[in-house]
Amino acid sequence: MNFLDLDRYDRAILNVLAEDGRISVADLARRIGLSKSPTQTRLKRLEAEEIITGYRALVDPIRLGLDHVAFVEVKLDDTREAALSRFNAAVVKVPEIEQVHMMASHFDYLLKVRTRSMTTYREVLGERISSLPHVASTSTYVAMQAVKEDGAFAQL
Numbered sequence: 001m002n003f004l005d006l007d008r009y010d011r012a013i014l015n016v017l018a019e020d021g022r023i024s025v026a027d028l029a030r031r032i033g034l035s036k037s038p039t040q041t042r043l044k045r046l047e048a049e050e051i052i053t054g055y056r057a058l059v060d061p062i063r064l065g066l067d068h069v070a071f072v073e074v075k076l077d078d079t080r081e082a083a084l085s086r087f088n089a090a091v092v093k094v095p096e097i098e099q100v101h102m103m104a105s106h107f108d109y110l111l112k113v114r115t116r117s118m119t120t121y122r123e124v125l126g127e128r129i130s131s132l133p134h135v136a137s138t139s140t141y142v143a144m145q146a147v148k149e150d151g152a153f154a155q156l
């Protein structure tokens with residue numbers, strides 16, 4: 001199944017769950033205009049086909065003292081498939097890195113790194129990021145404020 005196979009009810013389910021992943025099936029059915037049984041069937045199908053890949057709690061990192069955010073450009077010394085695979089396998093193991101994106105740019109990857117402080121960030125950069133396989137250089141951009149950071153996707 002792909003996006004084109006989703007009808008308006010499937011899209012409505014995804015939109016509602018993106019706002020409230022803990023909504024009951026009965027309330028979900030009411031919101032999308034179907035009865036409970038077909039809503040539950042659709043929900044199970046969306047999960048089985050891995051369009052819905054899981055549910056999780058959204059945690060406020062600021063309240064946890066993780067208010068230092070840096071975006072890091074990473075250039076690799078080798079961009080052949082084996083090198084990319086080694087980097088990819090290693091970078092996902094660094095817990096302070098929230099996001100990793102391979103870029104079509106003058107650098108190879110953009111990382112979003114969240115830590116408690118600049119001191120902690122410097123340790124993560126020096127001890128973990130810089131020692132990842134094939135890292136040739138990095139450039140850091142420190143975020144002053146998150147204007148939008150809700151993780152929701154555009155309405156389907």
